Amino acid sequence: IVITHMPTSAHGDRDLRNFEKQIAAGKKLSKRLQNMYARELLMVGSEESVRKAEAYFAGVSMEPEADTELLMEAYCILVRAARWKEDHVALMKYALKAVALEGCSEICCELGLFFEQTGDFEEAAIWYYNAAYGTQPVLVKASAEKEPLEGLVRCYHALGMEEQEDNYRKELIGRQFS
Numbered sequence: 664i665v666i667t668h669m670p671t672s673a674h675g676d677r678d679l680r681n682f683e684k685q686i687a688a689g690k691k692l693s694k695r696l697q698n699m700y701a702r703e704l705l706m707v708g709s710e711e712s713v714r715k716a717e718a719y720f721a722g723v724s725m726e727p728e729a730d731t732e733l734l735m736e737a738y739c740i741l742v743r744a745a746r747w748k749e750d751h752v753a754l755m756k757y758a759l760k761a762v763a764l765e766g767c768s769e770i771c772c773e774l775g776l777f778f779e780q781t782g783d784f785e786e787a788a789i790w791y792y793n794a795a796y797g798t799q800p801v802l803v804k805a806s807a808e809k810e811p812l813e814g815l816v817r818c819y820h821a822l823g824m825e826e827q828e829d830n831y832r833k834e835l836i837g838r839q840f841s
Contacts, residue, residue: 676707678699678703679703679707679708679712682696682699682700682703683712683715683716686716686719692719694732694733697723697733697736698732698736698802701720701736701737701739701802702802702803704716704743705739705740705743705769705802705803705806706803713740713743713744713747714744714748716740716744717741720736720737720740720744721737721741723736723737724737724757724760731764731765732801734760734761734764735761735764735765735767735770735801736801736802738757738758738760738761738764738770739761739767739769739770739773739801739802741753741757742757742758742761742769742770742773742774743773745757746773746776746780751777754773754777758770758773758774766793766797766798767798767799767800767801767802767806768794768795768798768799768800768801768803768807768811769794769800769801769802769806770798771790771791771793771794771797771798771806771811772790772794772806772810772811772814774787774790775787775790775791775794775811775814775818776814778790779814779817779818779821784818784819784821784822785818785822787814787818788814788815788818788819788822791811791812791814791815791818792815794807794810794811794814795807795808795811795812795815805840808838808840809835809838809840812831812834812835812838813835815827815828815831816828816832
């Protein structure tokens, strides 16, 4: 017997609502469910859904028994929430904790987006490069593949560095992403 999961429509919003209900009821998620929650938030979560999750993941980040995997997932959500709120102190607080642990592509992409939004395209390009070539993803594979390459193309375009822009655009076009 082979069971194949072939949904006919996206159900990320439904999943997020279920997680929000669990959190609102004061329930603690298992490690596996927390991973699923964090993954859904990064892949399809709106600014509102990330903000609703922020307190939960802040709590996880303070748990003395939290392992590196749980902490990195929490930091990914907390950095995204801080960037969207333009809370630069919180963004740096959680991003630096993540980088000190082991770093990950998601955090590097968030830092790339932060610096890109502030107009510091040189710094943004460094973080996008780190996301693509220097770190591994903990939640979302695209944060080490398509997303940072798109960021590099945007940054080098903004800097007027056509050769680098073309090189990353060619790599983006030539690579197969799952």
